[in-house]
């Protein structure tokens with residue numbers, strides 16, 4: 001099958017799934033989500049993504065209506081069942097269905113669980129990407145993976161309109177992250193990245209790259225860096241579930257990076273090796 005969806009016990013294709021009008025997600029964006037990518041039908045870093053999913057839900061008082069192991073099995077099963085070996089797997093928990101009213105204690109609904117898997121592919125690492133920058137005007141709880149994504153929608157639209165791939169966000173001079181990825185720099189052999197506070201999402205891919213770099217003896221500094229340091233970096237790259245380690249070549253129309261090609265290629269090779277190992281060393285061409 002091409003794709004598959006689950007909503008509160010119902011299973012169908014994504015296109016056929018019907019959601020009740022009173023879903024609080026549609027009124028308030030009242031929910032959290034997580035997303036991962038598959039290689040050879042295997043979702044990468046599944047347990048890490050699901051752990052963050054349960055953590056995000058807990059932060060906003062949502063009790064995900066399925067135990068961790070059962071959800072894990074459901075995602076794995078869906079990833080195996082669809083035709084495409086390369087796919088995106090998505091999980092979402094919302095506060096459920098209830099007559100519209102802001103306070104949720106009285107909504108009466110039970111949390112909803114959404115899962116779907118559809119064909120998709122990792123962003124290629126053999127090309128370099130173009131970015132724009134924009135002021136980060138999001139709220140102060142960016143560590144929760146909420147479905148309130150209006151700022152990211154606008155940032156991504158602006159990038160597309162500029163013929164670019166991603167938007168790098170900053171609060172004043174401090175670089176935070178991107179519209180839908182974390183951004184990092186290499187400078188004098190050091191991997192520098194913003195710390196995991198309330199201003200960024202603690203990316204799973206970010207954590208994997210950090211762990212790998214430490215194993216390879218590449219020093220990692222998790223401290224704020226500035227726009228000037230970004231533009232002056234030896235390399236700039238972003239990471240996410242779909243972007244294992246994507247090199248940036250241009251920001252706001254100015255060339256950046258390109259001064260530590262071997263180091264970034266080492267990090268990319270390690271990222272790909274880890275993905276292939278997780279997918280049991282097999283890839284369907």
Ligand code: PLP
Nearest residue numbers: 180181182201203204205240241
């Ligand atoms: N930052 C934001 C705002 C994101 O939306 C994402 C991914 O969706 C990331 C960072 C990267 O996180 P991960 O590596 O867990 O996909």
